[in-house]
Amino acid sequence: MGNNYDPVAGSYDFLSHLFFGQAEVNAQVELLKYISSGSRILIVGGGTGWILEKISAIHPSGLQITYVESSFNMMAQSKKRDCRQNEIGFVQLPVEQFVMEEQYDCILTGFFFDNFSGESAATLFHILHPLLKSGGHWLFADFYYHKGEGKLWQALLLKSMYISARLICGVEGRELADTEPLFAAAGYRQLYTSFHYRRFIKSIAYQKKHEADL
Numbered sequence: 251m252g253n254n255y256d257p258v259a260g261s262y263d264f265l266s267h268l269f270f271g272q273a274e275v276n277a278q279v280e281l282l283k284y285i286s287s288g289s290r291i292l293i294v295g296g297g298t299g300w301i302l303e304k305i306s307a308i309h310p311s312g313l314q315i316t317y318v319e320s321s322f323n324m325m326a327q328s329k330k331r332d333c334r335q336n337e338i339g340f341v342q343l344p345v346e347q348f349v350m351e352e353q354y355d356c357i358l359t360g361f362f363f364d365n366f367s368g369e370s371a372a373t374l375f376h377i378l379h380p381l382l383k384s385g386g387h388w389l390f391a392d393f394y395y396h397k398g399e400g401k402l403w404q405a406l407l408l409k410s411m412y413i414s415a416r417l418i419c420g421v422e423g424r425e426l427a428d429t430e431p432l433f434a435a436a437g438y439r440q441l442y443t444s445f446h447y448r449r450f451i452k453s454i455a456y457q458k459k460h461e462a463d464l
Contacts, residue, residue: 253344253365253421255297259323263298273447274391278360279304280444281389284455289355290314292381294345295362297321299328302338311335316354320344345374353383360391363429365415371427379436384461388438394445394452395426404450430454 255262266274282305285291289309293301296319305313313336319325325342341348357378363371382388393411395404408426415421433440433456442455 253320253419255321255419256323257418259298259321259327262324263300270447270451273451274361275300275304277391277444277446277451277453278358278389281358281391281442281453281455282308284387284389284441285309285313285356288312290352291316291356291358292350292354292378293317293358294378295319295359295365296328297324297361299324299331301358301360302328302331302333306332306334306336309336313337315339316341316350318343318345318348346377348377350381354381354386355383356387356389357382358389360389361393363390363427364392364423365421366423366427368427370422371429372432375429375432375436379458382458384458386458387441388433388456388458390429390433390454390456392429392452393426393450395450396428401448407450 258265278301285305285308287309291313293315296302296317299317302315302317305315311334315333315336316339317328318341319328320343322342325340329340363374366374393408395408412421412424437459438456440454441457444453445451446453
């Protein structure tokens with residue numbers, strides 16, 4: 251599994267805002283209401299770390315956050331963020347190399363799975379799934395496009411995005427992996443769903459089955 255965002259770390263947020271305005275930010279921020287005080291949180295592929303400041307603005311203290319990001323340059327920016335009094339553990343590794351025996355109350359994957367092929371996305375899901383506590387929340391935001399339903403401009407934009415990402419960052423994915431069947435098969439419940447940027451971006455708050463329901 252490749253994906254090296256070091257070459258674009260310095261301009262990533264600027265480019266995101268240039269093309270999508272606040273859509274990528276809003277798609278993730280609106281999910282933060284599902285984070286409870288005192289939670290243990292796993293953030294995977296957090297990029298430049300702006301999400302840490304958004305979370306800390308809501309919960310200035312009491313959170314234990316594990317922040318997993320494979321890019322050295324992205325991680326360097328993330329470590330400069332103001333996380334208030336929250337406890338942050340920075341882990342610079344690809345998530346497939348991340349090992350943790352304890353579980354989390356919440357997992358956040360913002361624009362993460364779009365980097366991978368369908369097979370790799372499934373592998374990563376099954377790595378992360380056991381790390382979430384029974385009844386915990388998985389906060390998911392990503393690009394959204396289904397053949398036969400999506401618009402032509404979405405298909406063209408998505409294709410150009412993948413070509414650029416492959417050439418510059420060696421991104422593995424060639425098209426969006428359909429992750430919703432993975433969550434459904436594992437018994438997750440969708441608590442909240444919304445769309446952004448003319449339905450090109452989707453936010454979902456999932457809840458993992460309680461042990462009593464298994």
